[in-house]
Amino acid sequence: MKDAKNVTITDSEWMVMRAIWTMGHATSRELIDAMNELEGWSASTTKTLLHRLIQKQAVAQHGGSRPFMYKPVVGEKESMAAAADDLFDHMCAMRAGSTIVGVIQSRELSRADIANLQAILAEKAKTAPEEVQCNCLPGDQTC
Amino acid sequence: MKDAKNVTITDSEWMVMRAIWTMGHATSRELIDAMNELEGWSASTTKTLLHRLIQKQAVAQHGGSRPFMYKPVVGEKESMAAAADDLFDHMCAMRAGSTIVGVIQSRELSRADIANLQAILAEKAKTAPEEVQCNCLPGDQTC
DNA sequence: CTTATCAGTTTACAACTGTAGTCACAATAA
DNA sequence: TTATTGTGACTACAGTTGTAAACTGATAAG
Numbered sequence: 001m002k003d004a005k006n007v008t009i010t011d012s013e014w015m016v017m018r019a020i021w022t023m024g025h026a027t028s029r030e031l032i033d034a035m036n037e038l039e040g041w042s043a044s045t046t047k048t049l050l051h052r053l054i055q056k057q058a059v060a061q062h063g064g065s066r067p068f069m070y071k072p073v074v075g076e077k078e079s080m081a082a083a084a085d086d087l088f089d090h091m092c093a094m095r096a097g098s099t100i101v102g103v104i105q106s107r108e109l110s111r112a113d114i115a116n117l118q119a120i121l122a123e124k125a126k127t128a129p130e131e132v133q134c135n136c137l138p139g140d141q142t143c
Numbered sequence: 144m145k146d147a148k149n150v151t152i153t154d155s156e157w158m159v160m161r162a163i164w165t166m167g168h169a170t171s172r173e174l175i176d177a178m179n180e181l182e183g184w185s186a187s188t189t190k191t192l193l194h195r196l197i198q199k200q201a202v203a204q205h206g207g208s209r210p211f212m213y214k215p216v217v218g219e220k221e222s223m224a225a226a227a228d229d230l231f232d233h234m235c236a237m238r239a240g241s242t243i244v245g246v247i248q249s250r251e252l253s254r255a256d257i258a259n260l261q262a263i264l265a266e267k268a269k270t271a272p273e274e275v276q277c278n279c280l281p282g283d284q285t286c
Numbered sequence: 287c288t289t290a291t292c293a294g295t296t297t298a299c300a301a302c303t304g305t306a307g308t309c310a311c312a313a314t315a316a
Numbered sequence: 317t318t319a320t321t322g323t324g325a326c327t328a329c330a331g332t333t334g335t336a337a338a339c340t341g342a343t344a345a346g
Contacts, residue, residue, distance in 0.1 A: 012304060014233050018279035022235070028323065037281040044306045047324070052303090066312055066323065080234050081245040087230050088246060090157050091223050092165070097256025100246060102224040103231060104263055111271045113240025114264050120247055121257050121264070128254045136161035138180040155334060171293065187336045190294070195333090209293065209342055289346080296339070302332080309326070316319075 007058045007074055009083070015039060016049045020059060021076040025069050094134040150201045150217055152226070158182060159192045163202060164219040170210050237277040 009017055019034045020026055026034075028050060035046040050070060053059040058079075062069040088096050109117075152160055162177045163169055169177075171193060178189040193213065196202040201222075205212040231239050252260075 010303060011233060018235055022277060022279040034280055041304095042306055043323095044308090045304075048304085048306075051325075061324095068324080076235065076238060077241065080238055080242040083230060083234070084242050084246050085249060087226060088250060090154060091226070092161055092219065093251060095219060095223055096250045097252045097259070098220065099223040099227050100243065100250070100252075101256065101259050101263065103227050103243060104260065104267070106228060107231060107239045107243070108236060108275045109240045109243075109264075109267060109271055110275050111268070111273055113244065113275075114268050114271050116240070116244050117247065118261065118264055118268075120244060121252075121261055124247075124252060125254070125257050125261075128252055128257050130254055132251045132253050132256075134165060136165040137177055153333060175293095184334095185336055186293095187338090188334075191334085191336075194295075204294095211293080287346100290344085292341105292343075294339105294341085296337105298337075299335090301334085304331085305329090307326105307328075310324090312321100312323080314319100314321080316317100 003074065003078065007056050007079070009053075009056075009058060009079060012045075013049050013053055013056075013058070016046065016053060017058065017072065017074075017076070017079065020070060020072050025062070025071040027067050027069060029067070031070065092134055092136050094132045097132065146217065146221065150199050150222070152196075152199070152201060152222060155188075156192050156196055156199075156201070159189065159196060160201065160215065160217075160219070160222065163213060163215050168205070168212050168214040170212060172210070174213065235277055235279050237275045240275065 015038065016031060016035060019031055019038075023030065023034075028047065031050060032043045032046045035041045035049075036043070050059065054061060054070075058072070058074050059070050060073050062071055088099075091099065104117075158181065159174060159178060162174055162181075166173065166177075171190065174193060175186045175189045178184045178192075179186070193202065197204060197213075201215070201217045202213050203216050205214055231242075234242065247260075
């Protein structure tokens with residue numbers, strides 16, 4: 001069973017996935033056109049990326065006859081979560097908080113997103129530690 | 144003037160940077176040992192990464208005589224912010240909010256981080272849109 | 287001073303990425 | 317039925333990344 005955790009989507013592939021996710025399903029022609037307009041890519045480039053995504057089982061080919069339909073196999077939400085987790089997993093745990101502050105400052109958030117975040121934060125506040133430990137070096141140095 | 148925005152640090156290089164950032168400055172021996180313990184890397188691997196970081200001007204060699212000192216040139220905070228921005232720039236703006244929700248849920252945050260986030264969110268709530276537009280396809284489709 | 291060792295520099299090399307051309311075959315038009 | 321074209325498959329190729337060996341010059345030990 002393929003899930004987003006096991007698939008690594010590269011930067012270029014990500015662009016194609018976004019189009020497929022948003023369209024729900026698409027023919028190669030539609031994707032080629034969208035990518036050409038968005039990124040200026042040649043048809044070959046989009047085709048290659050699409051094939052690599054199929055190999056990775058991030059996308060599947062549907063419909064028996066020739067203009068095939070392409071549909072996402074991995075979900076957008078899960079893939080985004082996996083990518084974000086992957087990023088933060090490679091960074092210092094102690095500074096994750098301030099990094100998230102930066103992200104929130106620079107992104108547009110809907111009212112619902114904000115309400116959601118506020119609820120989670122209120123909950124987390126109840127048990128939050130004074131300091132998060134740095135996990136960048138071996139042993140348990142005080143950083 | 145080198146700033147974090149212009150330097151792309153790869154995953155492996157990131158590990159070395161974390162050690163250097165945390166140590167403040169270090170000799171190659173210290174880094175080699177730390178990386179060996181943390182990642183099981185051979186001395187060569189750490190040396191290579193260190194050199195690539197010097198080339199990228201993410202790290203600088205200090206001290207005239209042989210056991211040189213290595214110090215970070217780019218800051219940890221700025222590098223983390225750049226990496227995080229880069230990630231979110233490649234993802235659907237509409238779903239950034241829920242992705243952040245996921246990140247916050249899975250990370251440990253200090254009281255100070257939480258207070259900070261709460262303040263920013265309260266501020267952003269005042270002008271937050273009902274919906275953030277999807278920016279995955281050309282044109283302005285309703286997604 | 288000569289030798290062994292360690293730090294620093296070069297070279298290596300396969301896998302992965304970004305970007306794209308070419309080939310083959312199915313569908314369609316003539 | 318044959319020629320054309322659109323779509324999918326295969327090939328290409330340079331640059332990056334992960335991982336490390338080999339070489340070279342500085343230091344320390346004898």
